[in-house]
Amino acid sequence: MAGAAGAFSLREVLAAFQTCVSERREVLLGPYLSGWRGLIRFLHSLGTIFSFITKDAVAKVQIMEGYSGGEQRERYTSLQSMVEYELANRLVDVQKRGGHPESGCRTVLRLHRALRWLQLFLEGLRTAGEDARTSTICTDSYNASLAAYHPWVIRKAATVAFCTLPSRNAFLEVMNVGTAEEAVAMLGEALPHISDVYDITQELFAQHDLLNLP
Numbered sequence: 001m002a003g004a005a006g007a008f009s010l011r012e013v014l015a016a017f018q019t020c021v022s023e024r025r026e027v028l029l030g031p032y033l034s035g036w037r038g039l040i041r042f043l044h045s046l047g048t049i050f051s052f053i054t055k056d057a058v059a060k061v062q063i064m065e066g067y068s069g070g071e072q073r074e075r076y077t078s079l080q081s082m083v084e085y086e087l088a089n090r091l092v093d094v095q096k097r098g099g100h101p102e103s104g105c106r107t108v109l110r111l112h113r114a115l116r117w118l119q120l121f122l123e124g125l126r127t128a129g130e131d132a133r134t135s136t137i138c139t140d141s142y143n144a145s146l147a148a149y150h151p152w153v154i155r156k157a158a159t160v161a162f163c164t165l166p167s168r169n170a171f172l173e174v175m176n177v178g179t180a181e182e183a184v185a186m187l188g189e190a191l192p193h194i195s196d197v198y199d200i201t202q203e204l205f206a207q208h209d210l211l212n213l214p
Contacts, residue, residue, distance in 0.1 A: 007041070007045075007176060008038060008041035008042045008044075008045045008174065008175070008176060009038075009175070009176040009177065010038075010042075010175040010176065010177050010183065010186050010187070010190060011176075011177060011186070012034070012038045013035050013038040013039060013042070013190060013194075014186060014189060014190040014193065016031045016032075016034040016035035016038060017031065017035045017190060017193035017194050017196075017197055018193050019031045020032050020035060020193065020196075020197050021193075021196055021197060021200065022078065025200060026078040026079070026080045026081075026200075027078055027079040027080070027197055027200050027201055027204075028077065028078050029064065029067075029068050029076055029077060029078060029079065029082065030068065030077075032079070032197065033061055033064055033065060033068065035194075035197075036057065036061050036111060036115075037061065039057075039115075039118055040054055040057055040058060040061070042174065042175070043057075045174050046165075046166070046171075046174065049161050049162070049164060049165060050161075052154060052157065052158060052161075053114060053117075053146070056110065056114075057111065057114055060107045060108075060110050060111050061111070063102050063104075063107045064076075064104065064107055064108065064111075067082070067104050072085070076104060079108060079200075079201060079204060080204060082104045082105065082108070083105060083204060083205075083208055083210070086103055086104055086105050087105075087208060091103050091104075092105045092106065092210070092213065093106065093213065093214060094209070094210075094213065095214070096214050097214045103213075105205075105210050105213060106213045106214075108201070109205060109210060109211070109213055112198070112201050112202070112205070113145065113146055113149055114145075114146060115194065115197070115198055115201075116145040116146075116198060117141055117142055117144075117145040117146045118194075119191065119194050119195060119198055120140075120141035120144055120145055121137060121138055121141040121142075122187055122190075122191060122194075123187075123191055124137035124138075124140065124141055125137060125168060125171055125172070125187065126184050126187040126188060126191065128168055129168075130168060130169065130180075131168075132168055134162075134165040134166065134167065134168050134171060135162045135163050135164075135165050137168075138162045138165055139159055139162050142158060142159070142162070168180075172184065175187075
């Protein structure tokens with residue numbers, strides 16, 4: 001289940017995203033959802049600060065779990081096969097919200113946008129100095145990604161919540177991989193895989209004009 005309890009470890013996210021891209025450069029849905037479950041545990045471990053993101057991510061992961069375990073599961077082995085199947089069968093509301101509000105394409109697009117924020121935020125944590133303000137790193141990452149898709153009220157609440165974030169070292173400790181230096185090293189190993197998944201998904205959705213689904 002998407003919101004299943006369990007201690008977060010950056011290792012599980014690394015392992016998932018390492019196996020996410022096939023030899024054919026397809027994004028495999030199983031490892032993608034596993035990676036997201038780990039990222040959700042990471043956000044949950046920081047309390048309610050990110051609840052406005054985690055609640056939506058949990059819901060979206062559960063929708064995709066339903067597809068990957070459903071009658072048409074062979075169509076949802078990868079993001080590429082999902083896009084091909086849903087577009088061919090007109091299962092995506094392309095112009096306006098209609099009869100397919102929870103299509104796989106629309107659902108993954110929301111996760112994709114949130115993954116960009118996490119990618120930027122984790123990279124900011126990795127490269128920042130010990131005394132860097134995590135609130136600034138998080139706000140900058142949010143403004144460069146998710147903020148464009150949120151109404152003003154949510155943007156305002158988010159930036160206020162970010163002011164209560166713990167220190168950089170506290171974030172690195174939550175990753176449960178040892179010292180701060182070891183956490184930084186593992187981030188350096190994990191982030192290229194996350195970036196690769198993001199870039200492939202971005203190209204796929206751009207190719208099919210799916211980046212602005214209602």
